[in-house]
Amino acid sequence: MSNSLKASMAGLAIVDKARQRLGWTKTSTARWWQDAHTSRATLRRFWQGDRIQREIFIAICQAVGISNWEAIADAVNLNSDIADITTPYLxxxxxxxxxxxxxxxxxxxxxxxxxxxxxxxxxxxxxxxxxxxxxxxxxxxxxxxxxxxxxxxxxxxxxxxxxxxxxxxxxxxxxxxxxxxxxxxxxxxxxxxxxxxxxxxxxxxxxxxxxxxxxxxxxxxxxxxxxxxxxxxxxxxxxxxxxxxxxxxxLKGLPKTDAVELLKSRGFTGQELGLSTLIKLYRGNPLALKLVTPLIQSVFVGNVATFLAQNTLVIGDRLRTILKQQFMQLSDLEKNILYWLAIWQEPITFCRLQTHLLVSVDPATMLETIVALERRSLLEKWISFEGTSFTLQPLVMKIVIDELIENAVQEIYQVMQSSNITHFKILRTHWLLRPGTDDIASDRILHQLQQKLWQVYNATLPQTLNQIFLLLKDQSPLAIGYIACNLTTLLNA
Structure with missing residues (x-):
């Protein structure tokens, strides 16, 4: 019996279907060649129809669940090389x-x-x-x-x-x-x-x-x-x-059918209550779904509905780093627009967005910026009888809110250290209380910001905010912007 084997064309088709069921690629899924105790190069040779060692050939088949490896091997003319196979330089x-x-x-x-x-x-x-x-x-x-x-x-x-x-x-x-x-x-x-x-x-x-x-x-x-x-x-x-x-x-997120297959490969049955909502929440982002599933499995014992009931969005460190890096590369105007959309937390029209900017921006520049953000897949567009509205997809919303709160806390600290209000950027240009509402308790951003500030200043927080009010005395309305509004809201809260 020969010490080497090669796959037949029909055999390769069988293996191809088996690996698709597992969600594996032909040559880029490390687990495949690791389970077969071989290398990526040998796996490529298998797909090219080259001869490989008999034991490795069998192991490659078994790794994708094929025990009948004889059905995969080319039984005809075992001693001949496959003809006219073009092997590219890799x-x-x-x-x-x-x-x-x-x-x-x-x-x-x-x-x-x-x-x-x-x-x-x-x-x-x-x-x-x-x-x-x-x-x-x-x-x-x-x-x-x-x-x-x-x-x-x-x-x-x-x-x-x-x-x-x-x-x-x-x-x-x-x-x-x-x-x-x-x-x-x-x-x-x-x-x-x-x-x-x-x-x-x-x-x-x-x-x-x-x-x-x-x-x-x-x-x-x-x-x-x-x-x-x-x-x-x-x-x-x-x-x-x-x-x-x-x-x-x-490239957009995975459709529901494919996302369910991904989740099934992570230990779900595909019948769990709330699975569709989970996929929609993460917009079918494959990496986000892969990162959140271990948490659901370990903390909530696979109960998706219980996880969703926490009304929170969990982003792994890896994806957080990727999205934060993209955010940091944006222009100041692009960041300002994302901050406003995060404050609103619901679709807002272009005209309404313009009315909240502290300093008016040329409409053409605003439109170009909106297009640029949409091109980066950071915005979601909603069409209604009122016209076109824009909001952030949940993953982006989470990152932008975290950045907003972190920067707001840092601004207050810098102002207190220097007694100079020019350190106010976000708190000057953005009113954190969502326009049109005074329901402070339900405003997530203000609630999170207040929690962060209490961790830093504890019971001295009211005194700290009042000290900043003194710095606003005799300042121009443009220099103050939304600072006083934000401080008042935080004090009242």
Whole structure:
């Protein structure tokens, strides 16, 4: 009996269905090759139809629940090599491992069409943190790797500069860059012209200064036979979408059916009361659902309804860091708008939003800012008979409220230390009591802020706030803004 085996085409189809049921990708789910006591490289060879050791072949099948491995093996002409299998050159060290992948069939088909039929040269996949952009690209390469000569993955989080990126890419083709971006870009495009490459640039939003990349990205959109895939939390301004060479896919949360499959893989049955509400609360964000499920399982013994009854939103440290990083990259006007939407906690029209700004902003600038926030998947749009309204999706709402409270506490501390009210930013420009209501007890932001302040000042809080009132004496209305309103509300509370 031969010491090596390869899979038949029919066998690969059986394995493919088995791994889909588990939510595993073909080659990027670490658990698969770990359970089989092998490596990612060997798993790739299995999918390519190459011969691998008999014991490992069997272990790969068993890892996805297939005990009848004989049905997977190619029993015909065991001593011959598979014919005409194109094995692409893989530079995949920077590609992450993923635990599971569910759904996204429509998005995968759309991407395949853009790459194969439409021959798009540049594709961007954008969406909020945790939505699954990287996982989608990994799943796509599982399906399409045989159609390329080279598959190259680069993560912007590990690339310090454009020169470094070009050096890294050109080293694949035995070339190096002489400290010249233009020359290096031209050399890269030359190689993209000669060979059919799939170049993945993951996490463009990690780049602090995109100006150096603008021209580079524009040049990657033309004059070659390859495909460049860029993932980012927002569409790069340098890219003008058109239907011939450049396409953009905006990724939203998982639909209910796929989200339920994900939750079932985390130990739920799919029949739990409140499961649909949980999915809606987290807007089908795969990472958010994965992070909250261990808490529900351990603290609430898997009772989703009991967790939801706590009327709180739990965000894991990993997702919190991602969303906070995105928030910190926003302009002051963008942050101010998000703060107002967090204070309202319900959809608000564009006109009504404008009336609450301390300093009026040109409507055109406001509209551009709203569009920019929507492009970053930070806003939710509501259409009603009153017109279009905007609010924040719950995950973003949680992060913005936390930032607002943290900064408000810091502002009060700085003012008390310096006796200078110029340290007031948020408390000057935003009235924390939701406009149109005086129901202080039900206002979450004020309640949370009061709790934080009591932790810092204890019983001296009223005295502290009254001392700040003295600093407002003889100040102009513009300098005071909403400060007095906020202090009064806190004192009355």
């Amino acid at each position: 530079d995949w060290q920077q590609a992450p491992d993923i635990e599971s992948f569910y759904g996204r069939n429509q998005q995968l088909q759309q991407l395949e069409q853009w790459i194969t039929s439409d021959r798009c040269k540049l594709i961007t996949i954008v969406g909020i943190g945790g939505i699954g952009k990287t996982a989608l690209v990994l799943a796509l390469t599982d399906r399409m790797q045989s159609q390329f000569d080279f598959l190259i993955w680069r993560s912007f989080s590990t690339v310090p500069s454009l020169i470094s990126l070009l050096d890294s890419l050109l080293s694949i083709f035995d070339q190096t860059v002489v400290q010249d971006i233009s020359q290096g870009t031209a050399q890269l495009i030359y190689h993209l012209q000669k060979r059919r490459c799939l170049l993945i640039l993951d996490g463009l939003d990690a780049v602090e200064n995109l100006n150096n990349y603008n021209q580079f990205i524009q040049q990657l959109s033309r004059n070659h036979q390859s495909c460049i895939l860029i993932t980012s939390r927002e569409q790069p301004k340098a890219i003008e979408i058109n239907s011939t060479t450049i396409c953009c896919l905006t």
